[in-house]
Amino acid sequence: MSAKGYEEFLLLRRSVEALIAEHGKLVELTAGLSNELSETRRLLAAKNEEVKELQARYERAKFSGAVLGSGEDAVTARRRVSELVREIDKCIALLDR
Numbered sequence: 169m170s171a172k173g174y175e176e177f178l179l180l181r182r183s184v185e186a187l188i189a190e191h192g193k194l195v196e197l198t199a200g201l202s203n204e205l206s207e208t209r210r211l212l213a214a215k216n217e218e219v220k221e222l223q224a225r226y227e228r229a230k231f232s233g234a235v236l237g238s239g240e241d242a243v244t245a246r247r248r249v250s251e252l253v254r255e256i257d258k259c260i261a262l263l264d265r
Contacts, residue, residue, distance in 0.1 A: 231245055 231248075
């Protein structure tokens, strides 16, 4: 092998070694990002559940405050309670048949 061919071989070898090292770094980075994505998805799901729970608590608090209070919310809440009572009465009537 000539000196020029040997130099080209060494240059190619260094390039391949650099690519292999870069590949290793990218594999590690990908694994880290994958773990981070999984953790972020888990946290997002937990936060979504928390939001749903807080919305339900808010609606209950709003409803109970409206029933006890006065104004348009109270009228709406009382109307809703009356509708629920009528639905329950219908169900009881169907069961009595």
